[in-house]
Amino acid sequence: MLKNYFKIAIxxxxxxxxxxxxxxxxxxxxxxxxxxxxxxMDNVINPTYPDMKRDRSLYxxxxxxxxxxxxxxxxxxxxxxxxxxxxxxxxxxxxLAVSSTTTSSNAYVANKKITIEIKYTNVAFWExxxxxxxxxxxxxxAQIDGSQKVAVITERTKADYFGDEANVVGKIIEADNxxxxxxGVVKDPPITSNSYYADMxxxxxxxxxxxxxxxxxxxxxxVLLAKSPxxxxxxxxxxxxxxxxxxxNDKEMDKLYSNADTxxxxxxxxxxxxxxxxxxxxxxxxFGGAIFLFMLLPTINLVNINITRIMERSSEIGVxxxxxxxxxxxxxxxxxxxxxxxxxxxxxxxxxxxxxxxxINASDFLAGLHLTLNFTILFYGFLTCLAFGxxxxxYPAWRxxxxxxxxxxxxx
Amino acid sequence: xxxxxxxxxxxxTDTVQTLALNSISLEVAKGEFLSIMGxxxxxxxxxxxxxxLLDAPSKGIVNIAGQQTNDLNDKNLAAFRNKxxxxxxxxxxLINDLQVLDNVELPLLYRxxxxxxERRELAAEALAKVGLSNRMKHFPTQLSGGQRQRVAIARAIxxxxxxxxxxEPTGNLDSAMGNEIMDILMQxxxxxxxxxxxxxxxxxxxxxxxxxxxxxxxxxxQ
Numbered sequence: 001m002l003k004n005y006f007k008i009a010i011x012x013x014x015x016x017x018x019x020x021x022x023x024x025x026x027x028x029x030x031x032x033x034x035x036x037x038x039x040x041m042d043n044v045i046n047p048t049y050p051d052m053k054r055d056r057s058l059y060x061x062x063x064x065x066x067x068x069x070x071x072x073x074x075x076x077x078x079x080x081x082x083x084x085x086x087x088x089x090x091x092x093x094x095x096l097a098v099s100s101t102t103t104s105s106n107a108y109v110a111n112k113k114i115t116i117e118i119k120y121t122n123v124a125f126w127e128x129x130x131x132x133x134x135x136x137x138x139x140x141x142a143q144i145d146g147s148q149k150v151a152v153i154t155e156r157t158k159a160d161y162f163g164d165e166a167n168v169v170g171k172i173i174e175a176d177n178x179x180x181x182x183x184g185v186v187k188d189p190p191i192t193s194n195s196y197y198a199d200m201x202x203x204x205x206x207x208x209x210x211x212x213x214x215x216x217x218x219x220x221x222x223v224l225l226a227k228s229p230x231x232x233x234x235x236x237x238x239x240x241x242x243x244x245x246x247x248x249n250d251k252e253m254d255k256l257y258s259n260a261d262t263x264x265x266x267x268x269x270x271x272x273x274x275x276x277x278x279x280x281x282x283x284x285x286x287f288g289g290a291i292f293l294f295m296l297l298p299t300i301n302l303v304n305i306n307i308t309r310i311m312e313r314s315s316e317i318g319v320x321x322x323x324x325x326x327x328x329x330x331x332x333x334x335x336x337x338x339x340x341x342x343x344x345x346x347x348x349x350x351x352x353x354x355x356x357x358x359x360i361n362a363s364d365f366l367a368g369l370h371l372t373l374n375f376t377i378l379f380y381g382f383l384t385c386l387a388f389g390x391x392x393x394x395y396p397a398w399r400x401x402x403x404x405x406x407x408x409x410x411x412x
Numbered sequence: 413x414x415x416x417x418x419x420x421x422x423x424x425t426d427t428v429q430t431l432a433l434n435s436i437s438l439e440v441a442k443g444e445f446l447s448i449m450g451x452x453x454x455x456x457x458x459x460x461x462x463x464x465l466l467d468a469p470s471k472g473i474v475n476i477a478g479q480q481t482n483d484l485n486d487k488n489l490a491a492f493r494n495k496x497x498x499x500x501x502x503x504x505x506l507i508n509d510l511q512v513l514d515n516v517e518l519p520l521l522y523r524x525x526x527x528x529x530e531r532r533e534l535a536a537e538a539l540a541k542v543g544l545s546n547r548m549k550h551f552p553t554q555l556s557g558g559q560r561q562r563v564a565i566a567r568a569i570x571x572x573x574x575x576x577x578x579x580e581p582t583g584n585l586d587s588a589m590g591n592e593i594m595d596i597l598m599q600x601x602x603x604x605x606x607x608x609x610x611x612x613x614x615x616x617x618x619x620x621x622x623x624x625x626x627x628x629x630x631x632x633x634q
Contacts, residue, residue: 001521003528004514011509319505322466323567324494324522326487405466409505 002336009337012309013344020341023305026298027345027388028352033294035353035381036360039371043192045264049370050189050196052130055229058236058260059195060222065253066275073274074253077101079218080204080211082258086242087224092235097121097128097223100207102198105175107161114160116175119198120207128225129196136169136184143183144203151180152201154188175200190369195221195263216249216256224260236260295388302392306338310400311411317400318408327401334400338393339386346385350378413575413607414440414463419472421458421630432458433469434630442574443605445598447618450627456611457579459627463609464497464577465489477574494522498568502580504560506552512539512563513548519571538566542596558589565596569606576600578610582617594620 013020047054060083065074080098087096102117126138131152139150151173153161162168172179180202189196204211209219226235239260248256257275259266265278272279272286310317320330350373357371421433432455440446448456461467462474465481474481477496484492498519506515517535520526526534539545542562552560561581568576578597582590594617600606610621618624626634 004510004521007514008507008509015509315505316507319501319507320518320522321490322464322493322499323519324490326490326522328487329490329522406461409466409501 005333005336006340008333009340012313012337013341016309019305019309023302023341024345024348026301027342027385028348030295030298030388031346031349031381031384032352032356034291034384035349035373035377036356036371038377038380039353039357039373040192042374042377043190043369043371044267046376048190048193049187050129050131051193051263053128053225054263056226056232057128057263058224058226058232058239059263059266060224060239060258060260061195061266062258062270063216064257064275065216065248065250066255066257067253068255072252074217074250076217077219077221078258079213079215080207080220081214082216082218082246083220083222085214086246087222087239090224090235090238090242092226092231092238093224094227095124095128095225097125097225098204098220099125099195099201099222100204100209101219101221103209103219107173107175109161114157116157116161116199117197118175118200118202119196120202120204120211122204125201125223128223131189131196132187134185134187135167136182138184138201139203144205147203147205149178149180149206150183150203152184152186153182154186154199156188157199158185173200192369195223216246232262295384299388299392302338302342302388303395306334306393306396307399310334310396313400314403314408314411317403318405318411321403321405321408330401331394331397334397335390335393338397339389342385342389342392345388346381349385350381353381413442413444413477414438414609415473415475416459416463417473417475419459419462419469419474421455421462421467422470432630433462436472436627436630436632438625438632440607440609442607443601444623445601445608445621446610447621447624448609448611448627449613449615449618449624450633454627455630456627460577460579460609460611463575464499465493466499490522494519494571496574498571498573498576500561500564500568500576500578500581502583504552504557504564504584506560506563506567508552510551511548512544512550512552512555515552515563516566516570518567523571534570535566538570539563541569542566556589557585558592561585561589561593562596565593565600569600569604572604573606575607575609578608580611580613582612582614590614590617 060078062075063078063082066072083098087093098121100120102119105116105118107114107116123141123144134155138152143150153173158168161173162171168182168185171182173182191197224235226232243258246256246258248254259269261269268279268283272282317330354373357373361370416436416438419433419436423430423432436459448459450456462469479492481492513532513535516538517531520531520534536548539548542565544559544562544566547555547559552563582593585593597608598620601608612618624634625632
């Protein structure tokens with residue numbers, strides 16, 4: 001029976017090529033957008049270079065001070081002191097990677113200005129991350145403690161500053177009139193990874209932003225590495241207990257909020273959270289609502305097209321009913337036909353997505369970002385197809401099944 | 413085999429009420445070949461639709477092959493039609509997107525536990541009976557009117573129903589093709605003891621059947 005439905009589905013598609021094109025375009029285009037977005041999400045949620053230990057990491061990227069009576073809010077990155085002082089003695093913490101927010105500096109090469117984004121880090125930063133060293137190695141504790149002017153640069157910076165030179169370890173790079181000796185070159189991190197993206201990495205002891213200040217707020221971020229993925233929740237709870245006791249050190253503010261979140265939740269909190277609220281519910285509503293609306297249009301379009309097609313097939317429906325097809329069987333047939341159409345659209349969507357991702361990666365639209373289709377994305381794409389096919393087929397199928405046989409047979 | 417008791421059919425719109433059938437009672441024996449004739453609009457197709465369970469009467473009892481059908485739900489009616497009835501329509505009503513063999517096996521798709529191989533074999537057998545074995549892979553649009561009607565007959569008989577209902581089966585055919593079709597129906601009736609009820613405008617065709625029923629303005633007059 002499925003073979004029969006498949007034959008009919010293909011024949012119907014061939015019958016009205018323009019309508020088929022509209023349907024397939026709508027489905028494949030919608031799916032392409034969704035799958036490219038999912039590829040971005042996959043990059044955000046799952047471990048990706050250089051953050052390969054994301055499954056056992058938590059991120060502290062902000063401190064929030066509030067005046068609960070007057071509603072004042074002050075949000076900033078934590079200070080170096082805040083991060084190192086309050087994590088000292090944490091039982092679940094294996095390593096603490098601290099890095100500053102990036103600052104821009106200027107370098108001049110052959111009368112051309114290059115902007116270099118600089119990040120100041122501690123030693124553990126290189127142990128927590130999985131940067132790929134093409135040349136050299138990272139700075140060590142001795143170099144940090146000695147405030148040595150040593151730098152790790154990215155491939156892109158190497159190309160921009162040194163041109164075609166093969167090896168640059170030991171060479172001098174000058175930014176904002178300060179000379180640094182290059183000791184390592186790493187593969188470019190993606191620009192979407194704000195914990196790790198920079199053009200040049202320097203010891204934090206060279207930071208101009210006062211890493212010795214003992215206030216809560218500053219210019220640094222931290223990645224807390226747990227001993228194993230299973231310990232992450234415990235580590236979060238341990239930090240929550242510590243954070244609940246941290247004094248505001250500000251007489252205008254009576255509440256301090258600081259969270260150690262997973263990578264994904266850190267992003268969500270940054271966009272939608274505040275105070276004790278993580279913002280996850282709001283994110284789900286916004287995200288779910290956006291996806292729903294985005295899919296609603298092509299679904300409605302497909303429903304309309306399907307109703308038109310069904311009415312054209314009234315005679316066939318009448319014959320099938322006359323020869324023993326029940327309403328339920330016909331609904332089933334029609335939904336199967338619709339699923340076949342949307343699966344074809346889905347396959348096209350996968351092809352278009354692969355092409356779109358190639359184009360995005362090749363254009364370097366987001367520096368260092370490399371998006372891929374993976375089985376997770378393909379699985380969600382396939383599920384979306386199925387849902388699409390079923391939802392947009394149900395109402396027309398129901399309408400069709402209600403056609404009176406005699407009336408259906410009279411339609412030509 | 414077929415028993416209709418006091419069948420009435422009323423069509424209602426917001427403003428008009430039309431009595432299409434008025435207290436029709438009719439018995440058709442097993443193996444009988446019955447013609448129904450009458451002027452246009454007299455209710456003969458309506459009567460055929462009611463016998464074929466394609467439409468429900470407003471009043472009256474329909475008994476087919478010992479089964480009272482008035483209270484059967486959609487699913488059971490569909491199953492009953494599939495098992496006991498075959499239909500031949502004036503305009504053939506073949507599915508143009510399917511090949512001849514696929515069209516003929518259609519009723520068997522809705523019969524559970526008939527594997528695909530058996531369906532193909534039965535469909536081929538039915539086509540052989542109507543002399544179209546060499547057209548299995550053709551599409552209906554590639555056939556003449558007479559050939560299409562023969563495919564429709566094959567479809568009607570593939571499930572070996574006890575009753576065939578034919579609504580002006582020769583209405584769209586010339587006399588030569590019409591005679592061919594009529595010969596096939598008569599063979600089915602004589603060789604397989606199939607009960608046939610045929611609506612026709614053609615006195616000559618009706619004359620070949622066992623019995624003639626005439627309708628006029630929804631009532632039986634003969």
